[in-house]
Amino acid sequence: MIRHIDLGSVLRGTVSEQYTNLVTRPTGNAVRGAIEAILGNEAEDAVTVIDFTHVGLLDYSCADEIIAKLLQRYDAREPADARGAVYFVFRGLNDLHIESIEWVLNHHGLALVAEPVDGEPHLIGAVDDEARTVWAVVGRIGACSALVVAEQSGLEPTQAERALVDLWRRRLLRRENDQYLAARVVS
Amino acid sequence: MSTVINVPSSLDDQGIEKVLEQLAAVPVDAPVLFDARHARWGTPYGLTAMLTIGQTRGEKATFSGPEADDVASYWARTGFYKHAEGIFQLTGHVPRGRTPGESEVLLEVTPIAHAEDVHNVVARIQHKAQQILQSLHIDSKASMGFAMTLSEACQNIIEHAGTGGWVAVQVYEWRKRLGRRVVVIAVCDAGQGFRRSLETTQGRRLGDRWDDGAALEEAVLRGVSRFTDKGRGQGLAGIRRYVGRWDGKLTVRSGTARLSIIPTWDDDVPLTKQLPAFPGAQMQIVIPERLTR
Numbered sequence: 001m002i003r004h005i006d007l008g009s010v011l012r013g014t015v016s017e018q019y020t021n022l023v024t025r026p027t028g029n030a031v032r033g034a035i036e037a038i039l040g041n042e043a044e045d046a047v048t049v050i051d052f053t054h055v056g057l058l059d060y061s062c063a064d065e066i067i068a069k070l071l072q073r074y075d076a077r078e079p080a081d082a083r084g085a086v087y088f089v090f091r092g093l094n095d096l097h098i099e100s101i102e103w104v105l106n107h108h109g110l111a112l113v114a115e116p117v118d119g120e121p122h123l124i125g126a127v128d129d130e131a132r133t134v135w136a137v138v139g140r141i142g143a144c145s146a147l148v149v150a151e152q153s154g155l156e157p158t159q160a161e162r163a164l165v166d167l168w169r170r171r172l173l174r175r176e177n178d179q180y181l182a183a184r185v186v187s
Numbered sequence: 188m189s190t191v192i193n194v195p196s197s198l199d200d201q202g203i204e205k206v207l208e209q210l211a212a213v214p215v216d217a218p219v220l221f222d223a224r225h226a227r228w229g230t231p232y233g234l235t236a237m238l239t240i241g242q243t244r245g246e247k248a249t250f251s252g253p254e255a256d257d258v259a260s261y262w263a264r265t266g267f268y269k270h271a272e273g274i275f276q277l278t279g280h281v282p283r284g285r286t287p288g289e290s291e292v293l294l295e296v297t298p299i300a301h302a303e304d305v306h307n308v309v310a311r312i313q314h315k316a317q318q319i320l321q322s323l324h325i326d327s328k329a330s331m332g333f334a335m336t337l338s339e340a341c342q343n344i345i346e347h348a349g350t351g352g353w354v355a356v357q358v359y360e361w362r363k364r365l366g367r368r369v370v371v372i373a374v375c376d377a378g379q380g381f382r383r384s385l386e387t388t389q390g391r392r393l394g395d396r397w398d399d400g401a402a403l404e405e406a407v408l409r410g411v412s413r414f415t416d417k418g419r420g421q422g423l424a425g426i427r428r429y430v431g432r433w434d435g436k437l438t439v440r441s442g443t444a445r446l447s448i449i450p451t452w453d454d455d456v457p458l459t460k461q462l463p464a465f466p467g468a469q470m471q472i473v474i475p476e477r478l479t480r
Contacts, residue, residue: 016306023309023338024302025346057309057331059338060425064418096331103428107421 001046003038008054010034021057028065035070045085045174047183053092053117063100064107071110074171087171087183091115098124113172113183121182123172130155134163135172135182143179189249194223198233200438200471206240207463216245224279226253231355231373232471234267234296238353239375241274243466250275252282265355266295293319293356293370294337300351305341308354309334319358323368323476325433333370333474336429339422340374340470346422347413348378348467361475365452368476377467381406381441384413399442400460407439407446426472435474440465450475 011019014034015027022028039048052058067090074086093101093116105111105125115121123135137152138144144152150160164180167173174181192209195202206221213219221237229237241248250271253259262268263282271277294312299305317330337356344352354374361369382390382402389405390397405411407427412419427448430437436455437448445459452475 016303019306019310021306021309021313021334021338023335024305024342026302027306057313057334057338059335059342060421061339061342064421068418095328096335099332100335100425103425104418104421108417 003046003048004051005035005038005048006051006054007031008051010038011055020055021059022055022062022066023057023059025061025065028062031062032066032070035066036073039086045087047087047089047174049089049091051091052094052097055092055097058097058100060100060103063104067101067112068104068108068110071105071112071171072108075110075169085171085174087113087174089113089115089121089183092117101125111170111172127172130159131163131167131172134160135167138164138173138180139182143176143181145178146180149180189218189220191220191222194221194226194237196225196227198223198226198229198237200230200232200236202233203236203240204462206237207465210240211463214245215243218246219244219248220278221248221250221275224251224254227255227258229258229262229265229267230359231265231296231357231371232375232469234262234265235353235355235373235375236465236469238267238270238274238296239377239467239469240465241271242377248275250277251279252277254280256282264295265292265357266297270296270298270353293358294354296353296355298351299341299344299354299374299376302342302345305338305345308341309338312337312356319370320474323358323370323474324479325474325477329433332429332432336426336472337372339426340372340472342422343468343470344374344376344378347381347384348376350376350378350467352376352378352467361473365475367478370474372472373470375467375469380467381439385411388413388415398460399444400446400458403439403441403444403446404458407437407448430472430474433474434477435472437473438471439468440470441468442466 010031014030090112093114102124109126111123111125111127114124133153134149137149146161146164150157168175174183190213195205259280259282293315313334316333320330341354352375356372358370382399385402385405393401407423410420410424434450436450436453439446443462443464447455447457449455
């Protein structure tokens, strides 16, 4: 299942018809609440596209309130609070969105899948080189096992497996049986 | 009988200190006349801080504005008089019928009390900031960062002051100190200030060392917030980063202390203590024109 959430529409529908900028914590809080309401509480394996195309400015406070808290809620490394398996893809990001988001993600040790306005999908935030390599391999060849990833990346199988499991628990990769898939939408 | 407080000819960050020094010995509910008749200049910081000082008086203070037409007219264009009317008893020369918003005034003196005020300020500044920053030879991409910085500075009022405040943005020639044009953001409030805001979480830890200066160091240098949420405190850190990137200067005053992040072009001191008390927090961000080769 794929959900598409136009953040500009959520902002205008939740806070004000006049706004195009995601600024202030109260705004971020309201927008995140609306996103969570859309997502509901179902524990299903879903990819959710959060689309920034119609968002102007994103300040640090709002990025923290929306993105960091959203990722934390659905991060399976935090089982006490984690909800169903939701895989986020952040689309339509410009350089300045990325700057705010990256700052916040690094602060919290989080990462996300970004589909920027210009450029290939990639991970932004706190991800080590090994995980980045593994993610790129899965993105390039599609559904594959840890063994295949190890062959393609030059990592030891145990290293590759560890990195894949970590990416899956962070909801940066999906897993079906022993196969790993990129958490992104192929258009 | 009112105590007369002489407003210096230059109502900037240093001029405001002179006002506060004179005011220190005057009880908060004693009548005061601020005499700015000989003022020749007012910066965003000076004008917003002057309004903030007015708000702290127990009895409505009297304000006598600049006699020089060009100065009075300029202060009117910054929006100062529009708000001063509600805060002070105005006497002497009061310019009438002037509307704020001339080109050098990037953002006239604007009250900030709610999140929607920040939205409005950011929306108003975005387009104009791009033109102004380009004229200062600063990358056009910097204009979005500038709006973000403004947003975070304003939010500091909403999140921590516990009361409303003021913001203003102007571009002007900083002849004396720099010899270049600068764009200046000033954000002032008369709220609880950093020491009180952080006291319950940080005061006990620092014990005897806890004062306004220590509170500023915690908030501005270490990104400490009164909220336990790990994500808090990033706004000020983001402001520092933006200011550092564009060789700017950040000054935050609260209570009896002032902390500055100082660029190479300035010779201010990093931390000043034992200043005259001023409730709330006052922030000034200066981004200078970039020198072209």
